[in-house]
Each structure stands twice: as structure tokens, then as C-alpha cells.
Amino acid sequence: MPEKCKQHFIQDTCLYECSPNLGPWIDQADTSWRRERILNVPLCKEDCELWWEDCQDAVTCKENWHKGWNWTSGTNRCPCGFMCQPFKYVFPRPADRCEKIWSNSYKYTTEHRGGGRCIQMWFDPANGNPNVAVAKYYAQNGRDASPAPRAVLLLLPAALLALL
Template sequence: QERTWQLGEMAVLGVVLGLLVACIAVAAKESVLNMCMDAKHHKTQPGPEGALHGQCTPWKDNACCTAQTSTEAHKDQSYLYSFNWHHCGVMPEKCRQHFIQDTCLYECSPNLGPWIHQHSSSWRRQRILHVPLCKEDCEQWWEDCKDARTCKENWHKSWNWTAGTNRCPRGSRCRPFWSVFPRPADLCEKIWSNSYKYTQEHRGGGRCIQMWFDPAHGNPNVAVAKYYAQNGADSSPVLWALLLPPALLAL
């Protein structure tokens, strides 16, 4: 009889734990729809920023960046990361605009939660990985930058920083983007260590993140984040680590 009671208690405990995990799963999915990553210049929580500058203004109603960050994002060499776009000669303006937009998306968007991962570095504890970019955004980025010049495929690492800004490493040479990145996918995926993923999904389809959008029609990335949070595709394991108690993670 005691064995029967123990089995019954275990069954009840299993049901309770199952319901608890289900509730936490729902909370986890909801939490990623409006969050800022733990990184160098991001706010702790997203919120309105009516004075966002230039290409960052689409996020003014709900942003993870401050107005000062948005202004610095437009400078050729800002205090944000001391990064110089013109390391191989002057970057064409139409190409530079894509990198500004890329910076605005990274710094300001509260809709990247499904792709946030834990990361250990001196300037951030989290990063984005495999964010699905819309086909048009990626291909236009490549088209407008194909004749710009660079000396590196991965811009996250291995620069010469002895002068306080990024310089080409010894032994490298400046080449056109089309030589360093033969395809749009090469540019979008490799330049920031797979932060982005090239997709065949189209703008407005609700399945890819748009770098460019008209805020007058709302932020299309809200629906995209919701879709991936609910379907779990490429979603981030960091959410469970943040939300589940250690005892449940061990089960």
C-alpha cells in the first residue's frame, strides 16, 4: 500500500511539473518578443526613444538603443566600437548606409529575442546568431557594396588595433567586396560571425527580419519574432537558462 501511495505521489508530481514547465514555456516565448540583449550599449529594457537619429528612427516607438547611441551609429568612427568603415579607402555612401542600418537594427531592435545566445567577451554577455534576413535586404546590401573594398571576411576579429581603431592585419590586402564575398549570402552570414542568415523569405511575408522598414506601417519584425518564438526555429537556448529554476533544468 505504501508503494502505491508513493507511485501516486510521483504521478501527481509529474503532472504538476509538466504544467509548471508548460507555463514557463509560454512565459519564455512571450518574453523574447520584447527584450534587449545584454551587450555594450543596449538598454536593460526596450522603451520609447522619440529622439532617435536618422536611419534608427523606425525604432523610436520601442527601442533598445538610446538617442546618443543612434547618433553615434551614423558616424564614420564613433565611440561605440571605434570601428572605421573606411579601412580600405572611402566606403561608397550607398554601401555605408547599409552598415548604418545594420548597426541600428543590432543596437535598437527589441525583436531579436528568438536569436539571442549567451556569449562571453569583454564587451557583451549575449549576441545574436542566425537571425533570418529577408532575401531582398541581403541582396541589396551586397549589390550596393560589391564595389567597396575590404581586407577581411570576418569583421568581428583579427584586426590590427594598435592605433586605437581597426586596421588591416599584416599580410592582408584590400579587395572588392565581390571578391571577398562572392555571393550575397557570404556577405550577410560571414561578415559578423553568422549573426545573420541569408534566406529565400521575402519582405512582408512574416518569416524574415527586415533591416529596412517604414514605421508608418508598423514594425514588421514584431510578427516575425512571434512566429519564430512559437515555432522554435533557430530559437535561443538562453531563454531556458534565464527562466527555468536550476532544479527544473537538472530534470
């Protein structure tokens, strides 16, 4: 795995294991190896696209890394009959890589870093954690909240007045 690609997976693990801001996306899991998981965390467009770009030349035999591995040797190996190929073929678009590799733990968004509507994997902690505001927003508005419906609601009173 190229070093730049590996750094994204390390950052992903740090976010998953240590971030106090993933609460709105925690779901119950019914597996032997965990009781909770994150689901559909809105990942900032730049983070998803950079991860995809830096990993295009890495190789994998599977689209979903959560399950389906051959563990008979004691470590995870590709299942019999699966062929390794570059990420760019397994995940042709950034959304494919971000959403499929961890069973929809992340959701590709068109939201940008700093906009308060997507989780950033990469940020300078000296400038504060931008994910605090994102978690608060989704905790108050629901994890499937979208800025678009709120904008429509703001325009609704003006539209109703125009009808009078």
C-alpha cells in the first residue's frame, strides 16, 4: 500500500476509535466482534476525494473490507477465487471507495471542509476541532439532515405571503 494511502487508513482508524463527535451516527451492530458501528457519517468531499486519489494504485481483492475474508490461516486473506486489482478498478469513483469499503460507515457528500455539515478526517487541532459543530448540527437536526430542506423552509413564508 502506498504510504500516502496508508496515512488515510491510519487517520480513519484514529477518527473511528477516538473521535467524540461521531455520536449522531452510532448504530447498534449485531456481530460477534462489535456491538456498535458508525453508519453514513457525512465525510467532507475533499477528504473522500483525496483518500481515493492517494489510494488508486493500492491493490485489493474486495470492495467491502468488513466481511468475507478468509481467516483460516489466522490472518485475513483474500477469499478463494478473488483477484487483487488496483483500487481505481474496484472503486471507480471517490464515492465508491468512501461508502463501500467499510459497509457504508461513511457517506460521500458534496459538502466542503469548514462548512459545518461534514466530518473532516484531516484538520489542525491547534485551530480547534471543526467536527464539534458538525456533530452538534446533526444531533439537533437528525443525522440525515440536509442544508437544502432548511433553505426551502426559510423561503416558505415569503412564498406564502406572495400568494396573499
